Amino acid sequence: MTERLSPARRREALAGLPGWQDAEDRDAISKVFTFADFNAAFGFMSRVALAAEKLDHHPEWFNVYRTVSVTLSTHDAGGVTERDISLATAMEAIAAGTG
Ligand code: HBI
Numbered sequence: 001m002t003e004r005l006s007p008a009r010r011r012e013a014l015a016g017l018p019g020w021q022d023a024e025d026r027d028a029i030s031k032v033f034t035f036a037d038f039n040a041a042f043g044f045m046s047r048v049a050l051a052a053e054k055l056d057h058h059p060e061w062f063n064v065y066r067t068v069s070v071t072l073s074t075h076d077a078g079g080v081t082e083r084d085i086s087l088a089t090a091m092e093a094i095a096a097g098t099g
Pocket of ligand 1: 056059060072073076
């Protein structure tokens with residue numbers, strides 16, 4: 001079972017993930033992505049969905065028009081693990097158009 005990140009590793013991982021921060025109310029990381037329009041936002045979600053399936057790790061997300069609010073946590077571990085960092089990294093690549 002994947003273990004929750006140590007505080008040091010979590011800080012290090014977040015430093016490499018622009019705009020991601022610790023969730024206020026639980027052991028998770030979150031970010032709000034803003035796109036040019038709904039079409040771009042939904043395109044992002046479609047591509048992330050495929051990546052999530054490949055990683056067998058899924059986001060909790062909320063889409064309003066051109067924003068996608070994302071929260072990542074590993075339910076099995078009750079907090080943030082390397083799986084969340086992998087998915088956040090994939091999201092950054094997809095949002096940058098390189099993923
Ligand atoms: N996604 N975010 C997240 N957290 C999980 O613990 C998780 C998941 N997707 C699939 C998954 N776990 C399965 O591996 C387990 O439910 C069996």
